[in-house]
Amino acid sequence: MGAATSQVSYTASKGGVLAMSRELGVQFAREGIRVNALSPGTIMTPFHERFSTPERLEGIRRQIPLGRLGTAEDCAGAVLYLVSALSAYVTGEVLEVNGGQHFA
Numbered sequence: 001m002g003a004a005t006s007q008v009s010y011t012a013s014k015g016g017v018l019a020m021s022r023e024l025g026v027q028f029a030r031e032g033i034r035v036n037a038l039s040p041g042t043i044m045t046p047f048h049e050r051f052s053t054p055e056r057l058e059g060i061r062r063q064i065p066l067g068r069l070g071t072a073e074d075c076a077g078a079v080l081y082l083v084s085a086l087s088a089y090v091t092g093e094v095l096e097v098n099g100g101q102h103f104a
Contacts (some may be wrong), residue, residue, distance in 0.1 A: 014039065018094045025092020034091040036082050041098025043070040065100035074099075 017037050024035040042048070042060050048069075061069050078097045081087055096102060 021094050022092045029091050034087070036087070036090060036092070037094045038075060038078055038082070039094045039096050039098070040075050041070055041096070041101040043072065043075060043097075045072065060101075063101060064098070065103070068099065070097060070099060 017039070021035055021037040028035055041064070042057075044057075048057060057069060061067070075097055078095050082090070082095060
């Protein structure tokens, strides 16, 4: 899930989204309703501009295999995929948008 251990509520909520997406994806599939979620990694937003130091963000960036922090556009592309016909056979999934951060 990627969150620091001091952020147990954040980590638990991400786990809840994963479990809920899987379960709802199964429950609603027979009705033709797909349920998927997005799990973004470190995305440059006003939150990070305000609350994260440049040193912290640089440390995170160095851990990301693609070599950069994510953008809102990175998330938008993933959402467009999930709502398009290209993902018509995808349900109950959580799409990780993190530049490989959680696998490094």
